[in-house]
Amino acid sequence: MELWFSEVQTPHVKFSVRVDRQLYSGKSEFQRIDVFESPEFGRMLVLDGYIMLTEKDEFIYHEMMTHIPMAVHPSVKNVLVIGAGDGGIIRELTKYPEIAHIDMVEIDEQVVEVCRKYLPQTACRLDDPRVEIHYEDGLRFVRSRENQYDLIIVDSTDPFGPGEGLFTREFYGNCNKALKEDGIMINQHESPFYDEDAISCQRMHKRIVESFPISKVYHAHIPTYPSGHWLFGFASKKYHPLRDLNDIAWNMRGISCRYYTTTLHKGAFYLPYYVEEMLENVE
């Protein structure tokens, strides 16, 4: 039997993956949720028709969202994670014994339930005693927080649908307020390549630049995301992602990664000229 899942990456580009079986299909209050088993990528989580993660390449996204700030900030104790219902960011964060508490704010409880059942590879650390899950709107949650977190990781879906509020100026301002005076905010920053994604990218960067004194963008290769070229934002009140990188300390921890290294960390901030130009145009 031929069974193919296709993601419409742009109106003119489709990415198709052969599927063995659909393991789950449901509709929550917020979105359609599907889980597929595929020979190339293992299990895949799909929200509203968009691939959120696959077992084969999720390590790239989750390592790059987590270890980049952890190798820069000298002492992370309190973390806020917004979105991230699949648990991948939590799995990486719980590798650090010095982290005392993680607030995870996911709007859609059904995503967490589905991931616990079908995606143990990412959901495996959601029961860590340091993790407190809040089923709430991240935008609302962060409004009431002040001077509380060392690190905020915004693992949002795309800038349309249920994640839309996580791309507003108000949200970034509230994240700034919720961070301590040396806090860092990391967010997934879309792709620079296709026109529509590039526009989101510029809009986000403009808003973050207006909300934080230090705002840098870094990139990684994520094969199952549109164009495979994905950006992340590093916004900070004090630490610079390269000047304050403590590679010796990070390497002494002995955390094993498959994508991240402290050398790659540096290269991740060296962007192609067309991306630099796109970002500078809104700075």
Add this chain to the structure above:
Amino acid sequence: MELWFSEVQTPHVKFSVRVDRQLYSGKSEFQRIDVFESPEFGRMLVLDGYIMLTEKDEFIYHEMMTHIPMAVHPSVKNVLVIGAGDGGIIRELTKYPEIAHIDMVEIDEQVVEVCRKYLPQTACRLDDPRVEIHYEDGLRFVRSRENQYDLIIVDSTDPFGPGEGLFTREFYGNCNKALKEDGIMINQHESPFYDEDAISCQRMHKRIVESFPISKVYHAHIPTYPSGHWLFGFASKKYHPLRDLNDIAWNMRGISCRYYTTTLHKGAFYLPYYVEEMLENVE
């Protein structure tokens, strides 16, 4: 009308592009040649069903193959380019006035004719007086050359079909012999991500390591190639791609690029851990 071109990237993954028109379709002695006009990528050259280049992202591949060695080697006068019938590498090389002569060896004359007619964006400098085109097998051409070139760029197709000979130990050994004592060889090095490509990648790296004292791999984001994560090989008798990078001299030239910068040059050699490991396993 819906007209889609699909590339079978692996037996389980397809990448599909909406097409306005098929501008050319023909069969040469060596391969099937197609040119499509597409709304997302502009014109696309497809050989035996595989995308060789698109007008939207060819700059990435051609800049990364050309400017990386040109920013390292202090004095490139004689260049050999193997493959490259589309002219993209030639376009980048002819930006350097100090290059005196370029031998371009393309096995398939029909590819050059088709690109001249349908892809002027890349073929635009094929008539530069410094360029001498040889319609020959690259493997055979390089056998008879000795101590002649400062730079060899191997812009091959994939390690099957007409380009197969350009991935053999014999070929790399002959390239070494054809280079002067401080020469550099650059080759397209496939992708590390999908299993089959990763195996080709390892095999090539092993053979190049055995043929050259310095052999490093670098990467770039090329959205229309499988996985978007593409590798290149930098093999050299003398110069190191980072220690011998002369960024001041290169930037003084004022060559305008859209992907390459001398900062990105450094980051391009900082590879993900899984890629480093894959390469080290065969060193």
